Amino acid sequence: MKRILLALGASVFSLALIGAGVVMWGMNALESYGKTPLNLQQERELDVVKGMNARTLGKELMKEGLLSEGWEFDWFLRLHPEYAGIRQGTYAIAPGDTLVDLFAKLLDGKVKDFSVTLVEGQTVREWSARLKTAARLNWQEDAFLAVLKAEGDSSGLPEGKFFPDTYSYHAGQSVTAMLTQSYRKMQQEIEAAWKARSSDSPLKSPYELLILASIIEKETGKADERPLIASVFINRIRLGMRLQTDPTVIYGMGERFNGNITRKDLQEDTPFNTYRIDGLPPTPIAAPGRAALMAAAVPAKADYLYFVSRNDGSHVFSKTLSEHNRAVNEYQRKQK
CATH class of the missing domain: 3.30.1490.480 (Endolytic murein transglycosylase)
Structure with a gap:
């Protein structure tokens, strides 16, 4: 009897060991499965x-x-x-x-995290087209205007009031949250530029600074030229000269612009044709970046009144009309 009990105990112990082994094997297998x-x-x-x-x-x-x-x-x-x-x-x-x-x-x-870049120098219309196609972003029509209303901006004019930058978002997030962030960032940047402006600046308000910065942004992409471009426009404003800048004409043409500006376009009366109006246009013509804002606030100390493109991204600056005409003949009309 004693031998039977011992044998039975041994069997139970063996089964327990086997069971424990199976459990350990199962746990190890599951841990391996998870890895x-x-x-x-x-x-x-x-x-x-x-x-x-x-x-x-x-x-x-x-x-x-x-x-x-x-x-x-x-x-x-x-x-x-x-x-x-x-x-x-x-x-x-x-x-x-x-x-x-x-x-x-x-x-x-x-x-x-998803991201979308709102490019400096582009318009609200161009940004809208980009945001509509951004991956997993919840686009809403009139989102720009909704943000202005929510922020207490009574002008209802969204152009230039949103800061160009790269913004992150999560799938399904409303575009309104991103645009609110962009709007507030632009307000901060404008305030900083306005506080830093030259003491003799002829600009009368932060909004005028924003308008000028948008023109500077469209006129050149070269960082070292922005303060010089700004100086030309500031000098013209001081002297009461018209700005005569092509990007404002193009903006006033809207979707009619086909890549070329004709003499007829320059003579057309629109609120944005700075060949026909005095001073600044009524609104920005694009979204300026930080460098353009600072250039408008602190332009270079120069006596230039004219500039013309070299067709390589850079410009020739002139102090007199005769100098400017020579530069136009050389670089635009290819006349020496």
Whole structure:
């Protein structure tokens, strides 16, 4: 009897050892399962929508072939109950990411960042076209005007009032939040430029500075020329000369502009034709960047009244009309 009991005890002990071994093997297998890379060849987006939990996420991963089907996922979740707290959003997953890596992102809410660049020197119409096609951005018509209204800007004129920069957002985010950030940033930049303006500046308001900066932005992309371009316009304003700048004419033409300005265009009466009006146009003609704003605020100390393009991105500056005409003949009419 004693031998039977000893044998039975030994059997139970052996079964316990085997059971413990199976459990350890299972836990190790599940840990290994969680550290195995997902079936992914290139980076892609993963949407965790409202109402999706860890279990339904697993089914979606299997459906899309990112995770092999089997018993492991359900048991993996039982081993890690903390994974029940995943957050909704759009996430980026890349080759080499494991199930553990994925859940770490989902628990921390590390959603994918998207970005869009609002280019300096472009108009609200051009920005609207860009924002409409921005990936996963919630575009709304009249978003620019909605921001102006919300910010208490009673002018209702959005041109030039939004700062050009690269802005980040999350999938599905409203464009209004981005434009609000852009508007407020432009207000800060204008205020800084206005405070830094030359003591003898003829500009009467921050808005006039913004208008001039937009013209400077359109006239040159060369950083070292902006203060010189600004000096020409400031000198003309002081002397009561018309600005006679082509970008304002082009802006006034709107969608009619086909790449060329004719003599008839220069003679057309529009609020933006600075060959026909005195002083600045009524609004900015584009979105100026920080450098153009500062150039308008602190122009170069120079006596230039004219400039003409060399057709290589740079300009020739002149103090007199005769000098300017010679430069026009050389660089525009190709006459020596």
